[in-house]
Amino acid sequence: MQSVASALARLGDLAASPTVSRLAAAFAAAGHELALVGGPVRDSFLNRPVHDLDFTTDATPDRILHLVKPLADAHWDIGRAFGTIGALVGGETVEITTYRADSYDGTTRKPDVVFGTSLEEDLMRRDFTVNALALRLPAVTLVDPSGGIDDLLGKVLRTPSTPAVSFGDDPLRMLRGARFTSQLGFTLDVETADAMEAMRESIAIISAERIGDEIAKLLRSDNPRAGIEVLMESGLAEIVLPEIPALRLEIDEHHHHKDVYQHTLTVLEQAIGYEKSRGNLGGPGHAPDLIVRLAALLHDIGKPATRKLEPGGVVSFYHHDVVGSKLAKKRLRALRYDNETINAVAKLIELHLRFFGYTEGAWTDSAVRRYVRDAGDQLERLHILTRADVTTRNRRKADRLGFAYDDLEQRIAALAEKEQMDAVRPDLDGEQIMAILGVRPGREVGEAYRFLLEQRLDDGPLGVPEATRRLQSWWAERS
Missing domain, CATH: 1.10.3210 (Hypothetical protein af1432)
Incomplete structure (x- = not known):
């Protein structure tokens, strides 16, 4: 964790980069808000590499696409139904999402997609305070409505709203909590950890693909043990990876x-x-x-x-x-x-x-x-x-x-x-086997191939003459 001043200076440099500044200028000229949000802001404070750039805006997906097209080398709208437009701008991958206020209804595996009306509302609906940070553009103003900076300094994972509300909005956030303990080296605050244990059964409404993706991200971290221990302590492992608790x-x-x-x-x-x-x-x-x-x-x-x-x-x-x-x-x-x-x-x-x-x-x-x-x-x-x-x-x-x-x-x-x-292959291929034995394609060719492969594994390379001799001998005995 670097100093707040150093982090802000790094964020300023990021905001001045060609990709970010071009996007900020385009949205401002069109009368729309734009903010760098989540991981890039968090990682600037943690002095971690910033890769993909995530933005949020009051513009609708259609408007985002309209504004991004002239600037992009490529663009995609696979997440359009969820308010997200992706693009390649200046060689960098960016995702721009309309302010969100959606949640799960508690029974189905797909959230109700609802667009929000303000940056602060969008941030308060995010998973953890350390991810609920934004940098308004082009003004370069840090927005932290839930105390995310303090939690970054304390290396604590806490939800912006109450854990019950946050995990009720999206139960996958419980797995994300486990993953962030591994990725960031942070710990869950007591209220958040207790809620994960109490609400673990709700993970069942999340699709298997999303669960598998979170487990993969956890395992790709430098310290997956920490996240696995969170899954075990919360009881989530018994639902998503029951084979692991069974090892006790x-x-x-x-x-x-x-x-x-x-x-x-x-x-x-x-x-x-x-x-x-x-x-x-x-x-x-x-x-x-x-x-x-x-x-x-x-x-x-x-x-x-x-x-x-x-x-x-x-x-x-x-x-x-x-x-x-x-x-x-x-x-x-x-x-x-x-x-x-x-x-x-x-x-x-x-x-x-x-x-x-x-x-x-x-x-x-x-x-x-x-x-x-x-x-x-x-x-x-x-x-x-x-x-x-x-x-x-x-x-x-x-x-x-x-x-x-x-x-x-x-x-x-x-x-x-x-x-x-x-x-490792036999010394004779299928065509040679058929020519030597005078047979057509069929079961016998496969059996002969496997015989020669075993000979190759037993004795190493034989050469064509010796392989032919052994094949003919095997064929004669077999016949």
Whole structure:
């Protein structure tokens, strides 16, 4: 948090920027109000990077579009029904929204869209005071009707109106509260936290897409643990991610195992650390990887269903990787994530235990090839998840596992360099198989292809002559 004077100076520079000043002049000339609002103003006080520019105005969506068109390189009105017009102005993305005063009716999943009449009214209907700040343009006047500056200084999340009214207007704000604790490092004030717990059931009227989007934003933050803990403490997690509270398994005096919930949060934190340090998912400065973070959060959700108390105080979770993969698919589909994300997360969870067999005995080259083949394009993410899954406090054990995975990665790299393992295929393609066997396209070609792939995985590149010999031998025995 920088000083108020420094923040105001930064806001002044922002207001004087070409994009903002052009928009401010256009709206003022047309007799309309315009204010920079929300995140850009907040982040100027927090000395955080300002990316997209959000504005609010008394102009209707039609008027906004009329005023923006001459200035924009491109524009879109996908949010027009909600009063929002987007545009690309001077290379910067902007969104301009008519003053709003809408709310949910408590039963349906869509809010009643009502346009407001003043900037102050618009700000008082926003989610938290730290986001209810605006900079009037072109006058460059700070507007703070709810004490947002004081809450920024105190690092507190508080609603402009009472929490009951605010969360009643839009229950998604409860999830946004959890997300902002992670993004901003702020804490909820007592009244707001109490209201989240009391009103948690109302989140059910929010669409699955919006809930999934908020969870994704939370996980992409630098400290998702804080937001997840808010979801747990408020009881919201039991509604939006019930698999996470289920990880708080009971531990009796005779059977002992690690706290799966705390282990999961540690794995998530460690995965983020590896994601940043390895830099193989997009290079330095890449966007946070949602797939890695979802896989880390959900990797052990199969444990409650597979927990078994064994003799001697041992607790087992056989096949929790397979069960967890299926549960993750089900949950992510319910949250309307895309198929690419769902399938990648499910694959990582299903494979996350595979490495631990490596420490029990040396893998053959064939086993290493199969590890790479099964991971496919998720191999780097699997490296991250597997390393992050080591949370033991036993330094000797942790070092042993770390050295073993170092060895596995070195073997993968050596084989990849030697055999082009990034595209493991049989030495013969479908056309060659049909020509050698004298068959037409059909089931036999697929079976022959799979046979040759297994040969390739077992023994490495064979070459066309040897692959042909083995194929003919297999075909003769099969016939």
